[in-house]
Amino acid sequence: MQKEWFKNAVVYQIYPRSFQDSNADGIGDLRGIQQRLDYLVQLGVDVIWLNPIYQSPDVDNGYDISDYRKIQPIYGTMQDFDNLLAAVHQHHLKLMMDLVVNHTSDQHRWFLESKQSRTNPYADFYIWRDPVDGHAPNNWGSAFSGSAWTYVPERQQYYLHLFAREQPDLNWENKKVRQHVYEEMRFWLDKGIDGFRMDVINLISKPFGLPDAPQSSTALYGDSFTAVTDGPRLNGFLQEMNREVLAHYDIMTVGEMPDVTTAAAIDYANLNGKELDMVFQFQHVDLGGNSDPRLGKWNDEKPDLVDLKKTLSTWQTRLANKAWNSLYWNNHDQPRAVSRFGDDRPQYRELSAKMIALTLHGMQGTPYIYAGEEIGMTNVNFTDISEFEDIEAINAFEQLVNQEKIVDATTMLRYLNTRSRDHARTPMQWSDQLYSGFSTVQPYFALNQNYPEINVEKAKQDPNSVFYFYQKLIELRHQLPLLTYGTYQLLDPDDPQIFAYQRQYQNQTLFVISNFSEQTVRHAYSQEQGELLIHNYAEDLGQTLRPYESKMYYYQS
Numbered sequence: 028m029q030k031e032w033f034k035n036a037v038v039y040q041i042y043p044r045s046f047q048d049s050n051a052d053g054i055g056d057l058r059g060i061q062q063r064l065d066y067l068v069q070l071g072v073d074v075i076w077l078n079p080i081y082q083s084p085d086v087d088n089g090y091d092i093s094d095y096r097k098i099q100p101i102y103g104t105m106q107d108f109d110n111l112l113a114a115v116h117q118h119h120l121k122l123m124m125d126l127v128v129n130h131t132s133d134q135h136r137w138f139l140e141s142k143q144s145r146t147n148p149y150a151d152f153y154i155w156r157d158p159v160d161g162h163a164p165n166n167w168g169s170a171f172s173g174s175a176w177t178y179v180p181e182r183q184q185y186y187l188h189l190f191a192r193e194q195p196d197l198n199w200e201n202k203k204v205r206q207h208v209y210e211e212m213r214f215w216l217d218k219g220i221d222g223f224r225m226d227v228i229n230l231i232s233k234p235f236g237l238p239d240a241p242q243s244s245t246a247l248y249g250d251s252f253t254a255v256t257d258g259p260r261l262n263g264f265l266q267e268m269n270r271e272v273l274a275h276y277d278i279m280t281v282g283e284m285p286d287v288t289t290a291a292a293i294d295y296a297n298l299n300g301k302e303l304d305m306v307f308q309f310q311h312v313d314l315g316g317n318s319d320p321r322l323g324k325w326n327d328e329k330p331d332l333v334d335l336k337k338t339l340s341t342w343q344t345r346l347a348n349k350a351w352n353s354l355y356w357n358n359h360d361q362p363r364a365v366s367r368f369g370d371d372r373p374q375y376r377e378l379s380a381k382m383i384a385l386t387l388h389g390m391q392g393t394p395y396i397y398a399g400e401e402i403g404m405t406n407v408n409f410t411d412i413s414e415f416e417d418i419e420a421i422n423a424f425e426q427l428v429n430q431e432k433i434v435d436a437t438t439m440l441r442y443l444n445t446r447s448r449d450h451a452r453t454p455m456q457w458s459d460q461l462y463s464g465f466s467t468v469q470p471y472f473a474l475n476q477n478y479p480e481i482n483v484e485k486a487k488q489d490p491n492s493v494f495y496f497y498q499k500l501i502e503l504r505h506q507l508p509l510l511t512y513g514t515y516q517l518l519d520p521d522d523p524q525i526f527a528y529q530r531q532y533q534n535q536t537l538f539v540i541s542n543f544s545e546q547t548v549r550h551a552y553s554q555e556q557g558e559l560l561i562h563n564y565a566e567d568l569g570q571t572l573r574p575y576e577s578k579m580y581y582y583q584s
Contacts, residue, residue: 044452122221360451
């Protein structure tokens with residue numbers, strides 16, 4: 028089934044527990060999302076992507092699924108979901124679900140059976156190995172700290188978990204596993220959902236023999252992601268999934284793929300439509316990691332603009348006419364965009380939020396907006412590790428500060444205040460009322476203290492707000508085929524302050540220029556003949572760019 032609508036769509040990501048509480052339990056839910064559909068229509072988006080809403084013990088905020096066909100009770104019932112899906116379609120929106128099939132919860136029926144013995148019908152649904160010299164089968168480490176292997180006495184074997192030990196990896200080499208996964212996918216597609224975002228989908232094919240991973244002299248474990256990413260049978264698995272399931276529905280698909288390269292992405296998101304529609308790559312959000320490899324991403328430095336331009340532009344040019352890009356600054360696993368790539372100080376927050384929005388939405392690909400990004404929500408200023416909720420942050424602090432003593436608590440807290448996933452997971456800021464209109468009771472996770480100043484109600488009252496800027500960007504994407512189909516050319520790649528590029532399609536040209544600094548700078552480009560389509564300052568000073576100034580010009584020859 029040939030489809031192109033995803034190329035013109037703008038996706039809005041909702042982290043359900045933090046979006047809107049409808050039943051006064053402090054936790055967002057499905058009815059709450061339904062109550063806010065008019066808001067999403069006003070913003071202008073086309074597709075809603077929901078983070079996992081399936082039954083789960085919530086060790087990793089829903090990414091440990093114990094039953095793919097049941098709704099997590101805190102979010103509501105299956106009837107609530109059916110009502111939401113119908114309402115989404117009545118509002119002329121589409122709904123994309125999160126598909127988590129690299130692993131399940133250790134409370135899933137398949138795993139509970141699998142761990143009982145080596146001979147039961149589910150024995151090979153997961154990746155089990157005998158001990159080697161009394162220890163784990165290889166040196167792989169978990170993404171959430173510690174070993175990627177856990178021993179089970181009943182089987183006298185270890186099972187693999189690339190993430191938390193409560194998230195055992197499925198054995199995709201087993202055809203029965205794949206068929207079970209496809210049945211779960213069809214269950215939701217037959218309900219009428221409009222696509223899947225596939226969690227760490229490029230980790231499902233493990234290397235033959237499970238060899239040791241690269242390990243630095245100071246690391247306790249090997250880098251399992253390097254060993255597992257883009258495994259030998261991944262293309263085959265995705266093509267089979269497409270043939271048996273995806274090709275039979277008019278849907279969109281995006282695969283989350285850590286460490287994916289442009290060359291690999293061209294296979295997975297090829298325009299021939301035999302695997303996925305697009306991938307999420309991480310090269311731009313992974314910039315600015317710590318110079319100490321033991322600390323990985325934990326750092327408090329902003330990405331270098333030259334590196335950022337090179338990374339984004341490489342994906343634009345290498346995928347052109349071969350595969351399709353996804354465009355995003357942040358999501359549930361990343362800090363807030365304006366804090367990470369812009370400047371969240373009060374005098375610059377709105378300017379820089381608009382600047383990074385315009386820079387990204389002018390590129391080729393499908394844009395993703397994370398809930399709150401459209402009003403310029405910021406990182407939180409956490410003051411103690413006890414305030415964090417995310418397993419990744421808590422485990423990293425314990426390992427790096429308390430166990431390995433690589434970094435002191437104050438420094439690590441500063442790093443977490445820059446890069447933790449918790450910044451994206453605080454409740455949505457709807458108003459300046461108590462609990463910000465998210466709930467009528469104390470939310471499950473503390474609100475960002477700046478909600479009286481940064482909220483939807485206030486943004487909608489200001490015609491120059493970040494909200495209306497996003498609304499205009501979405502309108503432009505719907506109106507201009509140039510934004511969807513135009514070629515991309517980076518200008519001045521070595522300029523440390525200015526990000527400038529142009530798009531061309533038929534006889535039309537777009538010129539986008541942004542100042543990523545707090546200094547006023549001059550540039551060499553003259554736009555007297557162009558139409559200024561969108562701009563984050565009140566007036567245009569031509570070749571002078573004020574702090575965080577950004578603008579888009581349109582030319583037709």
